[in-house]
Amino acid sequence: TGTYDLVVSSDVLEHIEPEYLDNVIQHMGSLSGKILAADIPTDPTGQKLVEGPYAGHDEHLTVENVDWWQQKMGKNLPGFDLISARHEPIILRYASGAPKPGGPRIRARLIYGLR
Numbered sequence: 001t002g003t004y005d006l007v008v009s010s011d012v013l014e015h016i017e018p019e020y021l022d023n024v025i026q027h028m029g030s031l032s033g034k035i036l037a038a039d040i041p042t043d044p045t046g047q048k049l050v051e052g053p054y055a056g057h058d059e060h061l062t063v064e065n066v067d068w069w070q071q072k073m074g075k076n077l078p079g080f081d082l083i084s085a086r087h088e089p090i091i092l093r094y095a096s097g098a099p100k101p102g103g104p105r106i107r108a109r110l111i112y113g114l115r
Helices: 018-031 066-076
Strands: 004-010 032-041 080-090 105-114
Touching (some): 066 080
8 A cells, every 4th residue: 555645636647748647647546545636637728838858739748638537547546446536617817816818627636545
């Protein structure tokens, strides 16, 4: 079992290079002794990377829907069961509280528990 009761990833996995994503998810699973939670945006940022092998690509290197993330996480988390999967719209806001343009964004909110 893992070192920590709870491992949380928020706004991280979508930035991982696709060739490393499976390893990162597996490592997160190895650290969790009970619960693993992931909060993942499912749309592009509109901001481009300016250097490195992904220069010109969106900052969100992996833009996939909630079902795709659920399958990716499940494949890489043997011994864990899906507890909750939600498609949750959020409205991005400026510090003033005014909504940012572009309308709501959809996030994948996934929670897994160790069997």
